[in-house]
Amino acid sequence: MSESQTIAVQVAAIEQVTPLIKHFTLAPLDGGNLPAFSGGSHIIVVMRGATRTFRNPYSLLSPPNRLEAYEIGVRRMEESRGGSHFLHDAVRVGTRLEIAHPVNLFPLDKIARKHVLIAGGIGITPFLAQLEDLHGGAVPYELHYSVRSPAHAAFLDRLRDREGERVRMYCDSAGEAIPFDALLSTQPLGTHVYVCGPEGLIRRVIDTAKASGWPGSHIHWEQFSVPPVGDAFDAFLAKSQRMVHVLPDQTLLEAIEAAGIDVPYLCRGGVCGFCHTRVTGLDGELIHNDHYLSDAEKSACKSIMPCVSRARGKSLVLDL
Amino acid sequence: MLITGIKSKPVYTPLSADIGGRYHLMLGMGVGAAPLLRVVAQMRTEAPSALANTRVLYVPPSGDAAQAHVAEFQNTGVAEVRTFGNAQALLAAFSALLTQALMGTRLYVAGPESFMGLGMKIALQFNLNKDEIRAEESGSLARRVHCVHCRAETEDVRTNVVQCVGCSRWLLVRDHYSRRLAAYMGVMADAEAPGELPPIQEVFA
Ligand code: FES
Numbered sequence: 001m002s003e004s005q006t007i008a009v010q011v012a013a014i015e016q017v018t019p020l021i022k023h024f025t026l027a028p029l030d031g032g033n034l035p036a037f038s039g040g041s042h043i044i045v046v047m048r049g050a051t052r053t054f055r056n057p058y059s060l061l062s063p064p065n066r067l068e069a070y071e072i073g074v075r076r077m078e079e080s081r082g083g084s085h086f087l088h089d090a091v092r093v094g095t096r097l098e099i100a101h102p103v104n105l106f107p108l109d110k111i112a113r114k115h116v117l118i119a120g121g122i123g124i125t126p127f128l129a130q131l132e133d134l135h136g137g138a139v140p141y142e143l144h145y146s147v148r149s150p151a152h153a154a155f156l157d158r159l160r161d162r163e164g165e166r167v168r169m170y171c172d173s174a175g176e177a178i179p180f181d182a183l184l185s186t187q188p189l190g191t192h193v194y195v196c197g198p199e200g201l202i203r204r205v206i207d208t209a210k211a212s213g214w215p216g217s218h219i220h221w222e223q224f225s226v227p228p229v230g231d232a233f234d235a236f237l238a239k240s241q242r243m244v245h246v247l248p249d250q251t252l253l254e255a256i257e258a259a260g261i262d263v264p265y266l267c268r269g270g271v272c273g274f275c276h277t278r279v280t281g282l283d284g285e286l287i288h289n290d291h292y293l294s295d296a297e298k299s300a301c302k303s304i305m306p307c308v309s310r311a312r313g314k315s316l317v318l319d320l
Numbered sequence: 321m322l323i324t325g326i327k328s329k330p331v332y333t334p335l336s337a338d339i340g341g342r343y344h345l346m347l348g349m350g351v352g353a354a355p356l357l358r359v360v361a362q363m364r365t366e367a368p369s370a371l372a373n374t375r376v377l378y379v380p381p382s383g384d385a386a387q388a389h390v391a392e393f394q395n396t397g398v399a400e401v402r403t404f405g406n407a408q409a410l411l412a413a414f415s416a417l418l419t420q421a422l423m424g425t426r427l428y429v430a431g432p433e434s435f436m437g438l439g440m441k442i443a444l445q446f447n448l449n450k451d452e453i454r455a456e457e458s459g460s461l462a463r464r465v466h467c468v469h470c471r472a473e474t475e476d477v478r479t480n481v482v483q484c485v486g487c488s489r490w491l492l493v494r495d496h497y498s499r500r501l502a503a504y505m506g507v508m509a510d511a512e513a514p515g516e517l518p519p520i521q522e523v524f525a
Contacts, residue, residue: 189421190447213342213424215451
């Protein structure tokens with residue numbers, strides 16, 4: 001992915017849907033239609049701030065058959081490095097942004113006999129688009145949506161109106177919890193489960209499904225890691241003979257890009273594997289924050305996913 | 321020869337128990353009993369509680385040995401052993417069971433290749449994936465052959481060339497296998513020179 005492939009858009013509408021979540025509508029600058037996508041796709045939004053450029057992944061929540069505009073939901077992260085704060089605070093109706101073409105790393109299984117969707121908080125967004133694909137079809141489905149309190153249940157009206165009983169909501173504040181065991185131990189053969197939300201929820205679903213005998217091929221999850229803030233460090237790019245300095249609230253990938261060097265990426269959230277970079281020298285340690293490398297690969301310290309991971313120590317040399 | 325080196329020919333590995341599953345469903349035919357009994361024995365040592373969730377559907381070979389095989393299954397302590405007179409009857413019962421089955425079910429299939437293919441075809445309709453099915457070829461390699469010209473299926477083919485039951489064309493049996501059809505593809509053998517057939521040999525014993 002490089003900047004030449006981005007699409008220029010303009011913010012057409014902004015709605016505050018919960019105390020923490022804003023809903024943005026992005027229309028193409030030149031009118032016309034945006035590229036087609038399938039439910040579960042995300043885009044990268046490029047935000048050019050005064051001193052820095054942010055590129056964050058957001059799931060598309062608009063109907064896949066509606067291409068005049070894309071919609072995304074953005075939660076204001078407490079510990080944001082800037083992307084979500086920029087969208088929440090600096091972006092107005094009319095602001096111009098760039099986006100990358102949609103990519104689907106979280107597609108529905110095409111021959112499933114049933115779909116069970118499990119969302120936690122802002123994790124509802126990819127399911128909103130997927131429900132559009134499922135609605136009216138022959139394959140049964142249900143959505144389990146867990147939120148902190150009713151005030152935090154984004155898009156609930158839209159879901160209830162359309163899906164009725166197929167949507168079940170659980171509020172932490174009312175002591176309600178998804179009955180993971182009962183839910184996952186009673187599904188008919190050929191069911192697929194999809195989960196998107198906080199790490200604990202994803203872990204819980206995967207573990208419960210496995211304990212109920214589910215094979216891995218029927219369990220799907222998506223979690224974009226938010227790159228954590230860390231200590232500043234330096235990286236030497238061996239092929240291009242450049243030293244880059246990574247600020248505490250900057251990612252390694254952003255620092256490399258700021259130096260004018262392109263690294264391929266799709267998700268910028270540690271899941272797709274595209275930004276995989278070889279580590280050719282290390283005096284110190286790597287702080288892996290991705291969901292892509294295996295534990296063995298992580299401890300081997302021979303590769304890093306620069307979109308979310310960092311280093312600490314004296315030196316880091318990359319094969320770039 | 322035209323029929324080698326095609327990747328779609330299924331490759332089967334020896335059966336073993338997948339104790340990550342919660343329910344175990346076994347389909348066997350003829351000498352396919354042996355690999356299934358091996359799986360049951362493995363369960364008994366590694367996860368005895370799995371036996372109570374294990375069901376066996378079996379077509380015994382004809383003759384005196386039949387009862388002995390069935391008794392052997394019954395003695396293992398699995399939840400249920402059902403026997404059938406032929407593959408069709410077994411597969412009908414299998415389909416009915418799958419409509420009731422829950423996620424967490426593992427399928428084990430052992431027997432002649434064409435029997436396994438038909439079992440897998442049904443499993444596919446229920447969206448069972450590779451990590452839910454284990455199969456071991458055991459017994460005849462006779463093939464079901466799908467005529468690419470008239471779409472009829474000729475059963476129990478043991479020769480490299482066979483006359484189609486549907487259109488009577490002479491078909492060359494290829495290694496190209498369709499999981500959806502549970503059959504190997506048969507292509508007209510004398511298309512270029514009508515009447516000129518390669519020597520017919522028994523190759524799938
Ligand atoms: S861009 Fe997807 S893992 Fe880094």
